[in-house]
Amino acid sequence: MIRGAVVLPNGTGKTVRVAVFAKGTKMDEAKAAGADIVGNDDLVESIQAGNIDFDVLIATPDTMGLVGKIGRILGPKGLMPNPKTGTVTMDVTKAVTDSKGGKVTYRVDKKGNIHAGVGKVSFTTEALVENITTIMATVNKAKPASAKGKYVTKAAISLTMSPSVIVDSLELMDIK
Template structure:
């Protein structure tokens, strides 16, 4: 534990905890904090001025990051006949219907994203209690319940990030890797923030984004200037 504490102390010397960084400088600073033996994920955390207890203030959706996430995503699709063939052709790792549901019931979840056609959501419902807590339940709002399974598979493979505000109004997502260039992370960060702004509920009052920060998997966080984020449309 002492070794870890010392590492964090060294990283903290590179961060001004009293400062709010521009997005560009925040990314530059965060990249300089890479210290792990693996390629750390660049993470963004935002606190929104919404009350998710009210359905009309729930912020949920998905966005495809232009530079990808740097993570290999395993995609499963619950579909039949032609749609199953389309999913396989698009590069889905696992395709099935009753057989796939049986595997999920056994606890064999060898995928990161699950896509389903609308007509088979009744089948998916059988394993909702298993998928829900893991954040794997298909949902139309994230584009994972669709007849266009080919596009959904391509989106998931190319860097789609799903987001959902928690009970405290927080949203958290990975937007790239420490090995990404400054420009790549900037493109992904801007795209993600624009998506959050686009999903602002009409009933939300006051300043929509209360605070935000960037960090790596194993680094201190860097506070961001809020007005710059609010201006990204």
């Protein structure tokens, strides 16, 4: 299973609302970095009441006990913090700025497909190409040592509701 996150050089084109679970000085750091919601016990109560008005949840390791209480609410929505995607960290400032700046998480589904948003139609061709090469370089670096042969066999790009365009997978394999 390949799973990770990458910060796109040209962003995703979306505005992301970030919530942070932190204690003490980390709360101030999160507010200074631009987090939309910062809290602790009060944030747990708000989420339990059904107020989930954020797109990304970041937590410090010392607050994961609180986050675990609401795991059944956050898990199905894909909001549970995870160290592999960089949402459980002591460096709250970097996590918030990355999330606001165009961080995309990717993982392989059951059939071996990787889905990731790389931009919007309004982006320039150069910006889209740069975002795609960044994602492919990250995926190629994450290739497990046990995987033999061609790692990317097929690749396609599409808009949300449109037919896909096949991309030459040999070019994508060479991206480092």
